[in-house]
Amino acid sequence: xTEYAFTDKFLTINVGDSxxxxxxxxxxxxxxxxxxxxxxxxxxxxxGANSPAVQFTTAGxxxxxxKFHIADNMWGRITVQPIVxxxxxxxxxxxxxxxxxxxxxxxxxxx
Ligand SMILES: [Cu+2]
Numbered sequence: 387x388t389e390y391a392f393t394d395k396f397l398t399i400n401v402g403d404s405x406x407x408x409x410x411x412x413x414x415x416x417x418x419x420x421x422x423x424x425x426x427x428x429x430x431x432x433x434g435a436n437s438p439a440v441q442f443t444t445a446g447x448x449x450x451x452x453k454f455h456i457a458d459n460m461w462g463r464i465t466v467q468p469i470v471x472x473x474x475x476x477x478x479x480x481x482x483x484x485x486x487x488x489x490x491x492x493x494x495x496x497x
Contacts, residue, residue: 387415387431390455392462401445401469407437415460418453428453442466
């Protein structure tokens, strides 16, 4: 975070990853989650300091703000991607093959 901005404003991570905010500006800022999200945090970060680490254990999209400078449009977004287990990709592959089989059947009827 710097004056009135989070960098990167849009951050994509995986479930289990942690995020630390560093205040590279000369004013105090905060990283404050939306209170209705599945995970919440609210840390005030002094100039030159780091926030505590926030570990994201639930996939989803988290919008957060600096509560001191929301009027200056100081917000960011973290997208937490689920870790896809092996069996899920197998299901996708099977579904894809079924779709191809249905397509062949339809093509066959048109002859
Ligand atoms: Cu701020």
